[in-house]
Amino acid sequence: MQASPALERAAELVALAVNARLQSGGAAMLPLEAADRQAWRPNCAVANCYASGAVGMAAHSDRMTALGPCPIIASLSLGATRCFRLHRTQRVDLWEGAGGTGSGSPHDTAVAAGADVVRVDLQLAHNQLLVMWPPTQETWKHEVTKTSKPFTLHKRSGATRFNLTFRRMKPGWEHRVPTCRCGRPAVMKAHVPKQPIQQQQPTRQLRYYYACESDGRTKASCGFFVDVPHVATLA
Ligand SMILES: O=C(O)CCC(=O)C(=O)O
Numbered sequence: 001m002q003a004s005p006a007l008e009r010a011a012e013l014v015a016l017a018v019n020a021r022l023q024s025g026g027a028a029m030l031p032l033e034a035a036d037r038q039a040w041r042p043n044c045a046v047a048n049c050y051a052s053g054a055v056g057m058a059a060h061s062d063r064m065t066a067l068g069p070c071p072i073i074a075s076l077s078l079g080a081t082r083c084f085r086l087h088r089t090q091r092v093d094l095w096e097g098a099g100g101t102g103s104g105s106p107h108d109t110a111v112a113a114g115a116d117v118v119r120v121d122l123q124l125a126h127n128q129l130l131v132m133w134p135p136t137q138e139t140w141k142h143e144v145t146k147t148s149k150p151f152t153l154h155k156r157s158g159a160t161r162f163n164l165t166f167r168r169m170k171p172g173w174e175h176r177v178p179t180c181r182c183g184r185p186a187v188m189k190a191h192v193p194k195q196p197i198q199q200q201q202p203t204r205q206l207r208y209y210y211a212c213e214s215d216g217r218t219k220a221s222c223g224f225f226v227d228v229p230h231v232a233t234l235a
């Protein structure tokens with residue numbers, strides 16, 4: 001679908017902010033593809049509308065199937081202020097400055113608060129840009145919590161919050177997606193260890209696999225599973 005001129009302009013401004021951080025060296029130790037280090041350009045956006053505090057988004061990590069491993073995802077909040085909650089699923093061994101202070105990276109917040117932090121709540125206000133630097137999708141889940149408590153309304157949208165996440169589909173990744181035994185395109189996920197977070201040794205390498213996307217309604221899955229021959233090594 002063709003982006004509107006306003007969305008194109010928003011994408012440009014978001015890319016400027018992300019590239020300023022990349023070029024200042026703030027993301028030097030993050031697992032980023034060479035192309036992303038030179039200049040990050042989003043080529044798609046996902047829009048969400050939260051009409052009231054009764055509408056949220058359940059904990060998830062964003063699909064990497066078409067984005068490839070270690071994507072940068074830049075999330076622009078518009079309208080009412082809502083809580084964005086991150087849950088850590090995997091400990092990683094990253095240099096403490098990775099991502100740069102104030103980037104919105106949960107690693108920064110977790111490092112500042114102590115290595116065992118497993119949950120971070122951020123109040124995302126109108127016009128705020130949160131950058132989910134890699135490996136956020138591999139090592140954290142995120143959600144927009146529902147709330148029945150008062151929250152900061154916006155002068156024009158009231159209780160409604162809009163969110164735009166800017167992403168870059170990496171050429172090649174969507175073409176290598178295998179078909180599972182149900183005949184559907186498989187989804188790419190990161191391996192996450194099963195032990196509780198406090199008992200985990202920090203991970204230095206991230207591994208991926210393709211799996212059957214179980215049917216959302218029946219949860220039926222053919223059990224298809226194949227390792228992806230791509231390893232992201234952390235600094
Ligand atoms: O609304 C938000 O801040 C998050 C949206 C989100 O996680 C998504 O679109 O995948």
Ligand SMILES: [Fe+2]
Binds near residue numbers: 060061062142
């Ligand atoms: Fe998401």
